[in-house]
Amino acid sequence: MAVNDFIRDNKDRFLNELLDLLRIPSVSADPKFKKDVFAAANFVKESLEKAGADTVEICETPGYPIVYGEKIIDPTLQTVLVYGHYDVQPADPYELWDSPPFEPVIKKTKIHPEGAIFARGSADDKGQFYMYVKAFEAMMASGDLPCNVKFMIEGEEEVGSDNLEKFVIENKEKLKADVILISDTHMISMQDPSITVGLRGMAYMEVEVRGSNRDLHSGTYGGAVANPINVLCDMIASMKDENDHITIPGFYDKVQELTAAQRERLNEAPFDLNEYQDKLDIEAVHGEKDYTTIERVGIRPTLDVNGIWGGYIGEGAKTVLPSKAHAKISMRLVPDQDWHEISELFENYFKSIAPKSVKVKVRAHHGGAPAVVSDSSVGYKAAEAAMEETFGKRPIPTREGGSIPIVALFQKELGSDPILFGFGLDTDALHSPNEHYGVKNYFMGIETIAAFFRQFRKLTDK
Incomplete structure (x- = not known):
């Protein structure tokens, strides 16, 4: 096939271009990388x-820009909208990386014997959205682009996509499409391809617990004045019971419970608990009682501390009783939980359990809605056929524990179910040191995306 021939003939260039993109430290959360984020755009x-x-245009926003591009070969044909993001997570702590996070290297691993690209953003999401750019180039060069295509690549996904909703609402006609493709998820394995049909939402909170008006000598005041770090730890611990059930009143009121049949189908996905534990170097899993690991990360809400700090953390010792303690806490949400409501429930409860010896502040940082997408749409059927064509196996529909808030936004404002067409693996260390993305995944993704365009045109022409 001409498209695949072009891909094979240009593999080295396609790979090197991705490596160049990965060298740009486009960390949207840290202002010191501001120039780099714009460079990535x-x-x-x-x-x-x-x-x-x-x-192609760079659309300015109050934050980082959205890159929009399109190729309309025939207004009467179907249109595919591609979404991705060029910003990346902070690479900290740098000392835990085996190689510098923005100096990509390719190394063979047990899971990626053909090699994996180690760099921040390789799997999330530069390596995945760039597959679409290269698939588009291959189809254009081969004269085989069967549908119109639009691109919307943003630079704020890792900080909550604060300006995307306004852009989408104001540009509905520009973004109008028959199907939306997103590759910001993962699949079960290269042997068991899958397509994500459900994502959890998120409510991200930041809290502060304050005691005295200054740091105190822990000998002079210890035992007489509240230690904010101790209090914060106690408060956080009280937010779950012995069954890992979240204790916030009303937290589960709107949780969508699956039927026994739905849970059984979900658990049919290939999963080896021992292998799962070995990959993470843990002796046992942990989570809400009476649910499997697959269910815990796919259909159940969570509450986790993402960061906690206060007091003295430098070298050596300093016997200080800190005046303040802080934590960042995220809650992954499931249908039909609303992140605004959950944020309010969290704030009210957190303040209610604080002892009088401290004062607390709570800030809702950002959030997003959970989403479930159809596995019977024409777009899904085209993705299913494309994956079967390139992987030689019909993909499994799965629910993923991560959050992509814009999925619900696209469903609401653009009236279309996005296809969550991920090619990474859950072992790719997203958001962690040594993030990586398989070279084979990258090229198979490019071929599968081109196959999707063919299959989508074929199915919609019937």
Whole structure:
């Protein structure tokens, strides 16, 4: 096939271009990388132009820009909208990386014997969205682009996509499409491809517990004045019971419970508990009682501390009783939980359990809605057929524990179920040191995306 021939003939260039993109430290959460985030946006713009897009523009927002591009070959044909993000998570702590996070290297691993690209953003989401740019280029160069295509690549996904909703609402006609493709998820394995049909939402909170008006000598005041770190730990611990059930009143009121048949189908996905534990170097899993590991990360809500700090953490010792303690806490949500309601429930409960010896502040940082997408739409059937074509096996529909808030936004504002077409693996260390993405995954993703366009045109022409 001409498209696949073009991909094979340009493999080295396709890989090197991705490595160049990964060298840009586009960390949206840290202002010191501001110039780099804009540099990444320009890189995406230039890549789309070189690939053959007719219209490419950098759309300014109050934050980081959205790169929009399109190729309309025939207004009467179907249109595919591609979403991705060029910003990445902070790479801290740098000392835990085996190689510098923004100096990509390719190394063979047990799971990726053909090699994996180790770099921040390799799997989330530069390596995955860039597959679409290269698939588009291959289809254009081969004269085999069967549908219109639009690209919307943003730079704030890792900090909550604060400006995306306004952009989508104001540009509905520009973004109008028959199907939306998102590759920001993972599949079960290279041997068991899958397509995500459910994502959890999220409510992200930041809390402060304050005791005295200054740091105190722990000998002079210890035992007489509340230690905010101790109090914060006690408060957090009280938010779950012995069954790992969240104790916030009303937290589960709107949780969508699956039927026994639905739970049984969910657990049919290939899963080896021993292998799972070995990969993580843990002796046992942990979670809500009476639910399997697959269910805990796919259909149940959570509450986790993502960061906690206060007092003296430098070298050596300092016998200080700190005046303040802080924590960042995220709650993964499931249908039909609303992140605004959950944030309010959290705040009210957190304040109610604080002893009089401290004062607390709670801030809702950001959040997003959970989403379930159809596995019977034409878009899903095209993705299913494309994966079967390239992987030689019909993909399994799965629910994933991560959050992509824009999925619910697209469903609401653009009236379309996005296809969550991920090619990474859950072992790729997303958001962690040594993030990586398989070279084979990258190229099979490019071929599968091109196959999707063919299959989508074929199914919609019937």
